[in-house]
Amino acid sequence: MAQLELPALNVENGPQSNYQAYLSALRRSEFSGDVEFSYASRLAVATDNSIYQSLPQAVVLPKSVADLKIIGELASQYADVTFSARGGGTGTNGQSLTSGIIVDVSRHMNHILEINPQERWVKVQAGVVKDQLNDALRPYGLFFAPDLSTSNRATIGGMISTDASGQGSLVYGKTSDHVLGLTSVLVDGTLLESSPMSMEEAKKIAKNNTATGRLVKQILATCVDKREQILAKFPRMNRFLTGYDLEHALSDDLSTVDVSRVITGSEGSLVFVAEAKLNVTPISKHKALVNIKYDSFESALRHAPHMVAAQATSVETVDSNVLNLAKQDIIWHQVKDLITEVENKEVLGLNMVEYNGDSDDELQDKITLLCSKLDAALANNEGGVIGYQITFDSIDIGKIYAMRKKSVGLLGKTKGRKKPLAFVEDTGVPPENLADFIMEFRALLDARNLNYGMFGHVDAGVLHVRPALDMCDPEQEQMIPDISNEVSALVAKYGGLLWGEHGKGYRSEYAPAFFGEELYAELRKIKSVFDPHNKMNPGKICTPYESTASLVSVAGVKRGEFDRQIPIEVRDAFEPAMSCNGNGLCFNYDTTSPMCPSSKITSDRRHSPKGRAGAMREWLRLLANHNVDVNALERNAKSQSWFKRLNNSMGKAQSTDFSHEVLEVMDGCLACKACTSQCPVSVDVPTFRARFLSLYYQRYLRPAKDYLVGNIEAMAPLMAKAPNMVNFFLKQGWMNSLIKKSVGYVDTPLLSSPSLKKQLVGHQASRFDLGTLQALSAKERAKKVLIVQDPFTSFYEADLLSDLVKLVERLGYEPILLPFKPNGKPQHVKGFLKEFAVTAKDSADFLNKILPLAIPMIGVDPSLVLCYRDEYKTVLGDTRGNFEVKLVHEWLANIELPNKGQSTEIEYAFFGHCSEKTALPESEKHWQQLFQRMGMSLTPIAVGCCGMAGTFGHEASHLEQSKGIYALSWQKAVAAFESSQILATGYSCRSQVARIEGEKPKHPLQAMLAHLS
């Protein structure tokens, strides 16, 4: 019989005793970084983008090279303690996963140490993100060339350790081609500085009985003595064999030796990379991208080598599956004009062909030549070419690549339980063999009736393929080794590699076959001198020479093994949390992107959509193991008695209930909904967060602030009856202290005075009467506009609503205020789901009653208007009805606007609300167009979240984070303008600017009104 009460989910599997001893010693030492071993912290790094899951003992987050040395020095005293370094955690094959300790360099060791533009090099710490580096280099006209799809979250340490590369690798090479020197730390804490040295010097060092001497001696013994075998064995491909790169550790003429080349691609199995000196490349000034459309994917593949022959800098390809998924994604609105449909034809393959040139003339010559060939192919119906488009605009080129970079994530959107998985996703074969190889690869997958999408770097012979499987089904799990074996044999047949790009990880078991017995033994000897006791990422790439330890294997423990413990109905009900595939896009470092402000401000993987989805899955799994039917618990929606909740809450501090850890993780979420639309698989945290809160508080007492927020819509209209009196109290210092202490609420906003009611007294806009409106003719109704009130605008920004009334009138319409009806959003945010359902039903019923009038309904605040579209649908289903509330700009888009001629008055800066920008990606553009139509100037400003997010920034416990988030992108952007220029669409955003800068920005509609006045 299933339990119908939420139990305490005690988790007592903390670090093992030897690890506990090590971690205690680390804490007692001079180590200055963080040491974390809460269950949620460990879970947050128990997965990457692969199919595997492994819970580490702890996470340590060093701040310096000295910290890394301490980690190593202490480790020598604890025989069984092992490590895996971690950066962005975007590996696709479990590279960073471990049951030992994760050493995460991404949180603190993320500084760019020196840029030398004259000599074209840069020195960075290992945790620097690739896009972060390129943003810093851009002003110098330079960039770090190896490109990878995960560039906005993958770290330099991770790139070095997997020898990452990607688009443009034919010209720009791989990461190892750009490493000038490394500062690394060996597992015993020894510091290792490596850069190319002469053969003579290397031989001299090899004679020393030091750690470095022994390394160099072994590298010489392997790479010099076995040179012939190495050259014979490794394919001569752009994506040469890495981990460990025995060939390139020596220069072609054998005059120099470079230990860094052995470390590059070693997947953390040799050293901790602490710092790197990297070569950087001038940004090409002249670029063009030709998007060639084909009648089939095979045509695109077969055409690619001709593009390479025609001197293309890079050729990227996507198949129709990926294209179709992109068309349904938020990303498509940016590229749809650059990849238009072809009349009467279907685009089933696309090659994105980039050309760079030192001069415009050189570029034009190359493009002209290509176009003449493409025109001929089109005229003669050859090669499956059905159209092409060219763009020279670097921003547009960036947009197309952003779409391509999102391909993996897009595949994750595939509906149903079978999800595209990484395990044979980066095969590399000589490009001339690619088309034939892919045809056989497809046949292999088709024979199993598997779905898959394909895209990749056709110029380098690397194709990304992710077959869709349900890892909760043990039978389908068994296909992983079967398919891996077959694909491994297929790449060998075509002279290629199983790991053309993403490294080995759990596929290391295939390494002996690829290296061959003799060279694999050499690999193990190298491992022995770096890491004799197999403590560095054990099981990856190889084990020390003559050790009996085993390699990790594709049959290793997978995430599916945990997920399948959750009943299928629960998995379906919590699909967004289940479908996170760990690709890490939510760690996006770009502060101007709306994606996850809480992740950015905390640099804590727990506080990201991925961390939250992972915590939620584990919570569901533990509940299932406690025989709790979560769906029934939700349906029942009954809290335990007040006394029981009090009792449970009193023991909270001592309790090991995992629910508290999940609560902490959920509490940091701003419910901004960026993840809902920006995550490629739409991991909608606010929805499952609300459901979690609702269940959690069945067992525990709620804090007072939740009731304050949950009831704000009921209280605000009452308080607005006497705004001056309420404000008088709110302005008193003692009152603020009292509210802060008792409710945990700060900077309580003041009510509007005079109130909206007073401002509109006697105005026809305040005379709503349904019967009167129903009695009007259609023509009379066509002139009316109904304004849907929200609590924030109506009671705290009454001027804005009055201005909306005036604007509507100026535009020749008759505004009518609908009576205030609570929207319910604050209840939803705090997880009062039962109450939210009632509010939503009441509001929806009312708005549906208005619907037959066919009068447009408009609302001002984006997050509340969008709630009608999103949360209402989830909670009410079909009973939501068809009412539609438009945002102001959506209504303005379809009406005539007066243009008083080009205005020179003010150049406005537009700061969009992040929920609006992510849910309605064209909203900024639409506001800009509206302003243009009225002869006004408006420039959208790239900012992330403002940090206020409804009431989040008013909660004392979040105050510091809220201000920190504002400082990430808004502060500087706001400072760049006069306050009169700044326009913001969100009530929260305006409040946050007012609180921090002392002046409240206007809403764009107010600028329009001023323009017309």
Ligand SMILES: Cc1cc2nc3c(=O)[nH]c(=O)nc-3n(C[C@H](O)[C@H](O)[C@H](O)COP(=O)(O)OP(=O)(O)OC[C@H]3O[C@@H](n4cnc5c(N)ncnc54)[C@H](O)[C@@H]3O)c2cc1C
């Ligand atoms: C959607 C998607 C697209 C991808 N596209 C590409 C692509 O285009 N090209 C490409 O090359 N790869 C790609 N990858 C794979 C992955 O992003 C790269 O391997 C990347 O270099 C990993 O960087 P990271 O910081 O996330 O490293 P992590 O995943 O954290 O670690 C990767 C490996 O490096 C080791 N490591 C990390 N930091 C250190 C350090 N400081 N010292 C020692 N070892 C360390 C880890 O132990 C692990 O073995 C893709 C992955 C995903 C999910």
Ligand code: SF4
């Ligand atoms: S939450 Fe979304 S973006 Fe983040 S790792 Fe999961 S799937 Fe990727």
Ligand code: SF4
């Ligand atoms: S709603 Fe916003 S803060 Fe919360 S997880 Fe999603 S992106 Fe992060």
